[in-house]
Amino acid sequence: MPVSPRIVEPRKLGIRPENAGFPVSLLAKAAFPVGRGVVSRAWGLGMTNIGAGGAAPSLIRASLSRTGKWAGSVAFVGGAVSDILNPLAPFAAYIALVAAVAAIIIAIAIVLRLVLAAKALPALIFATSAAAVAGGVYGLQQQTNAQHGVIASLVPAVAGLQQSMGIVTEKVAKIEQTVTQTQKTVEAVKQSTDTVAKKTDEIASVQQQQTEQTAEVQKTTDEVKKETETLVAGQAQQQAQTEKLQATTVQIAASIDIIAKGFAALAAQGGAIAEPKRPDEFYHNARVYELSGDMLNARRSYLAFAGFDVDAIDPYTRFATLLRVQDGKAGAREVFGALADKGKALSIKLVHIQQFDDAQRLDKLNAFISANPDFAPAYFLLAQEFSEDRLGAQTLADKRNEAKALTKFTSYEKDGGLLKYFVDQTQLADWLDRSRSRLAALGDVLDPARFVPSLTPMRSNQGWSMTISLPEPATAISWRMGDSGPFTDTGFLAMNDQTTGKPMANPSFEMPDSTVAGIIAIKYLDIRGRETGPFDIRFDPETALQQGNKQILDQFWTSWIAFDASGNHGLVYFTQMLSYRCAIKQVHYGLNGAALDKEIKMPPCDKKDPYAIPYDYQPYFKVADSVKSMSVQVTYTDDTKSPVREYKRQ
Numbered sequence: 001m002p003v004s005p006r007i008v009e010p011r012k013l014g015i016r017p018e019n020a021g022f023p024v025s026l027l028a029k030a031a032f033p034v035g036r037g038v039v040s041r042a043w044g045l046g047m048t049n050i051g052a053g054g055a056a057p058s059l060i061r062a063s064l065s066r067t068g069k070w071a072g073s074v075a076f077v078g079g080a081v082s083d084i085l086n087p088l089a090p091f092a093a094y095i096a097l098v099a100a101v102a103a104i105i106i107a108i109a110i111v112l113r114l115v116l117a118a119k120a121l122p123a124l125i126f127a128t129s130a131a132a133v134a135g136g137v138y139g140l141q142q143q144t145n146a147q148h149g150v151i152a153s154l155v156p157a158v159a160g161l162q163q164s165m166g167i168v169t170e171k172v173a174k175i176e177q178t179v180t181q182t183q184k185t186v187e188a189v190k191q192s193t194d195t196v197a198k199k200t201d202e203i204a205s206v207q208q209q210q211t212e213q214t215a216e217v218q219k220t221t222d223e224v225k226k227e228t229e230t231l232v233a234g235q236a237q238q239q240a241q242t243e244k245l246q247a248t249t250v251q252i253a254a255s256i257d258i259i260a261k262g263f264a265a266l267a268a269q270g271g272a273i274a275e276p277k278r279p280d281e282f283y284h285n286a287r288v289y290e291l292s293g294d295m296l297n298a299r300r301s302y303l304a305f306a307g308f309d310v311d312a313i314d315p316y317t318r319f320a321t322l323l324r325v326q327d328g329k330a331g332a333r334e335v336f337g338a339l340a341d342k343g344k345a346l347s348i349k350l351v352h353i354q355q356f357d358d359a360q361r362l363d364k365l366n367a368f369i370s371a372n373p374d375f376a377p378a379y380f381l382l383a384q385e386f387s388e389d390r391l392g393a394q395t396l397a398d399k400r401n402e403a404k405a406l407t408k409f410t411s412y413e414k415d416g417g418l419l420k421y422f423v424d425q426t427q428l429a430d431w432l433d434r435s436r437s438r439l440a441a442l443g444d445v446l447d448p449a450r451f452v453p454s455l456t457p458m459r460s461n462q463g464w465s466m467t468i469s470l471p472e473p474a475t476a477i478s479w480r481m482g483d484s485g486p487f488t489d490t491g492f493l494a495m496n497d498q499t500t501g502k503p504m505a506n507p508s509f510e511m512p513d514s515t516v517a518g519i520i521a522i523k524y525l526d527i528r529g530r531e532t533g534p535f536d537i538r539f540d541p542e543t544a545l546q547q548g549n550k551q552i553l554d555q556f557w558t559s560w561i562a563f564d565a566s567g568n569h570g571l572v573y574f575t576q577m578l579s580y581r582c583a584i585k586q587v588h589y590g591l592n593g594a595a596l597d598k599e600i601k602m603p604p605c606d607k608k609d610p611y612a613i614p615y616d617y618q619p620y621f622k623v624a625d626s627v628k629s630m631s632v633q634v635t636y637t638d639d640t641k642s643p644v645r646e647y648k649r650q
Contacts, residue, residue, distance in 0.1 A: 074126070075133040083137050083149035092138035099131035256312055259283075260423050276301070279308040283315050283423055290318070295326060311345040313377040314427035320351050329355055346375055347421070354381060361385070376412035377421050379405045380431050387438070393499070395526040396472045399445045406435045407446075453522050455537045457544040459610060464511040464541070466520070473499040474524035479509060483519055483536070500527050513608070515541060545610060546637045549583030553634065554642065561630055561647040563623075572630065573620045574600060575613070582610045586635040591627045596644070 082091035262280035286301035302319040323332035333355035383405035478487035523533030582605035588596040
């Protein structure tokens with residue numbers, strides 16, 4: 001729809017009177033040649049409201065007359081400079097874009113009456129001129145593809161100027177590169193700084209942990225120091241108690257010595273003490289009543305003696321014997337159990353243990369010795385547990401245990417170490433005599449070699465026959481080849497062992513002739529069913545063959561030589577030596593008492609078939625009728641020599 005014009009006073013719009021006669025549409029078209037744009041329409045609509053008489057054209061002309069010359073000159077200079085500087089950057093495009101945006105903003109401000117048109121028109125004209133010139137320059141650069149600018153392509157002097165400007169560009173590039181490197185360095189330094197800060201924090205944390213650990217160690221050290229002080233104090237207290245105990249022991253020993261002397265004096269006098277008060281008097285009366293058959297008073301006297309808690313072994317062993325006769329072992333165990341609970345004497349506790357049965361008694365006795373390893377009488381009583389009197393038949397293990405205990409007991413005899421345990425010295429003398437007698441009878445039972453079985457190998461054409469010789473009767477025997485693997489039982493013979501009353505264990509086993517050198521382990525069960533061994537025995541087939549043959553040759557030497565055997569007159573046979581030649585190194589002989597200057601050459605030993613005589617070898621040689629005797633000496637493979645054997649011709 002057409003807009004009807006309104007008459008507006010020019011002064012209200014800031015338009016001078018001399019310009020009031022221009023139509024607004026002409027002014028808009030002069031400022032913005034693209035009149036069909038949004039801005040042109042907005043401007044046209046706004047300018048239609050300018051007063052009658054068309055004052056706008058005169059205002060524009062006035063602005064162009066004042067601003068156009070310098071604005072155009074400046075725009076032209078700016079366009080030329082941007083063209084010259086084009087190698088550095090597309091400044092013409094930048095100027096055109098900035099100027100166009102500025103022109104649009106100014107035009108909008110004028111339309112919206114944000115500024116007076118008279119004041120804003122010069123800026124609008126300058127921005128429009130700059131945009132037009134710069135845009136034109138940029139357009140020519142794009143059409144001519146002039147990278148160094150349109151002017152430089154037309155004027156060589158300008159191109160030289162640009163070359164000098166290239167140095168600046170290189171320097172600028174170097175500066176940019178330096179700045180980039182500097183930035184990277186700064187970032188690296190920052191990263192290193194962060195790392196250092198992190199490490200510093202970690203070090204601080206570690207130092208804090210170390211500080212805490214140091215404090216903990218210090219605390220622990222203080223606790224250890226405190227415990228050490230407590231331990232030292234405890235050791236000092238223990239030392240004091242030990243010294244006190246030693247003093248008490250000396251006193252007890254002294255008191256037992258006094259009691260022993262008093263008992264000896266009373267025994268010499270004879271008769272019971274009417275009113276006994278001392279322990280030696282009660283013990284004396286107990287012995288007197290016991291010998292006279294007054295068991296009731298003897299029992300009372302023994303109990304009175306036990307009330308003194310004297311740590312001597314012989315009064316309690318005699319008392320225990322009396323109780324077993326009267327009340328049996330159970331009664332004796334009950335009485336001594338009560339005494340052991342009341343008293344502290346180790347002798348009472350030891351005799352109490354003796355009232356138990358067999359395995360239980362032995363276990364308790366071993367526990368007592370472990371707790372009191374220097375209480376000498378315990379070893380004599382331990383030896384009795386393995387004695388022939390107690391067991392009837394002893395195994396080697398029993399004999400060894402008995403000998404060890406008796407040896408330990410007698411070792412305390414030095415410097416009178418046993419006297420403090422006996423009131424009646426005759427009882428001590430009896431124990432010592434029995435100990436020495438048994439040790440003499442046991443002999444070298446403590447020698448470990450006594451326990452080792454022996455193995456006798458015998459080679460046959462079929463293989464090896466191994467015979468085991470044990471140091472004692474056995475109820476079972478087993479063996480194995482090598483140091484690992486299961487054992488093989490030898491089985492039993494079809495007869496009973498007279499010692500054990502059980503089937504006799506087979507003392508032999510077989511091995512193939514291909515058996516190589518190695519270890520044969522032997523173990524057995526003794527008559528109490530206790531396993532003994534295993535014992536490792538070295539087996540070397542070659543050595544065993546030589547030793548076995550040597551043993552036969554030595555044992556049956558009368559068969560080495562046979563004159564005129566089987567009616568073969570004038571022949572001397574040496575078949576036996578030939579059969580067992582694996583043990584022979586040389587055979588020398590002499591005739592009629594002459595020197596042993598002749599030799600019988602033997603064929604080599606055949607380990608696979610050692611007793612076979614080679615088919616092409618003659619086991620004899622001829623002699624004259626004048627030969628009446630022959631002397632022979634054999635040198636064995638172990639370099640030993642047999643005696644010179646003499647053989648008479650019949």
